Amino acid sequence: MAEKKKVEQITSMDVDFAQWYTDVVRKAELTDYTSVKGCMVIKPYGYAIWELIQRQLDDRFKEAGVENVYLPMFIPESLLQKEKDHVEGFAPEVAWVTKGGLSELPEKICVRPTSETLFCDFYSKEVESYRDLPKVYNQWCSVVRWEKETRPFLRSREFLWQEGHTVHATAEDAEARTVQMLNIYADFCEEVLAMPVIKGRKTEKEKFAGAEATYTIEALMHDGKGLQSGTSHNFGDGFAKAFGIQYQDKDNKLQYVHQTSWGVSTRLIGGIIMVHGDDNGLVLPPKVAPVQVMLVPIQQAKEGVLDKTNELLAELKKDFRVKADTTDKSPGYKFAEQEMRGIPLRVEIGPRDIAAGQAVICRRDNGEKETVAFTELSKRIAELLDDIQKSLYEKAKAHRDANTRVAKNWDEFTDIINNKQGFIKAMWCGDQDCEIDIKEETGATTRCMPFEQENLGDVCVHCGKPAKKMVYFGRAY
């Protein structure tokens, strides 16, 4: 039998998707568990992905006029409680500090689950005149939410994210900023993460605690479940009234500001894994791959092989994130290892190649191999990385489209949920009780009311009352 010896094979995604995910995270060395439940070590390779996300997203923020700041991780209880809906939404998952050193604190302090209240407190002092507006601040930080069930990247008790918080003079300005940031997220996901997303608005039930409107980008994972990948909230003047954030306008009248907030987290890494990964492990889009090209010398003890590898490494380093694997492992081991880590391209350099003045390039996404002359290597690698980036997006989009179905009536809806998974497009009456019934009966939630509405009929898919909106439904992470 030509059966290869498989050392510690990962679980197939078709057998058990959740186990597959856990295996990939562990074997690709993205994270490790710690002695605090739900808190993970993000290992160098995983953190490098986050740094690439951070850098490229931050660049887009800066282009959009965003300034970075840093606020404390502690919020006094009294401050958290100023906005009623907000505190009710977050209270069940807040971690509290009750002691400082050996003495009880006079007032409990919470570890930020999100920083709206701190920003509001800050803005109430910072904003006086219409000339002070707008303020477009963002912070990169971690937040803590005491979740019951945790999974690496998808739901941890402490996670890394960015949270933007803005104040504006008018409702129109706030709305424009909310949508602008959602568009930045969507473009980023599609162009950098190769992850297609649906843009839309959350229902009243699903919106952020304290928000007037929540916009979202929703992605479909390989197993047919949805992932809320980023949100942008318009707060109107609700927080401003709770926190007394006012400015004097040109007519010398006091006005409340209008606010927004928006965020994406390390959950995006979970999205990358579940959108692009396969049974050989992680598959990284070149734009977020810490190593885009791995050089693998074959018979590296032979005269000239290592020299050529190092020569190519030095040359390619100018244009790509490239490394050479010169460990003593066998080539087959290295191949499998690099596939597990999702490295987009592998370049094999052996005695035969060197004699012929060429190398073998192998793509992670489809396994295709080709031989390329050393002189053409850099050019070809650039082309291939570009092509992989595009192919991954196309493949993910094709998968999402193939798993997005229209349900015209309740029979169709339940059939899809029970037998096919994926997104369901259906008409909805807009009634929250109906939304709750749908969830209880099927486990499906409203993912969003997409900006791009289609008319699929006149009546609600569940209750038959007149339909108000076309909604994406699905089971979600």
Add this chain to the structure above:
RNA sequence: CGGCGUGUGGCUCAGCUUGGUAGAGCGCUUCGUUCGGGACGAAGAGGCCGCAGGUUCGAAUCCUGUCACGCCGACCA
């Protein structure tokens, strides 16, 4: 918070039913041979069996308690 499950070298696990000086594979170290899809040989290092009580001459093993982690639900990025 409910259900299920698991805690034994770095990892995956066996041993537990029927108590008697702690095992395997992988990984790791050193040396040598290898190298085009997870190579091989030789010699080594490494564990008070999650924790605390109890039973016993004797506990990884039996009893009680406790903690932790994982998965599935409900809640949530």
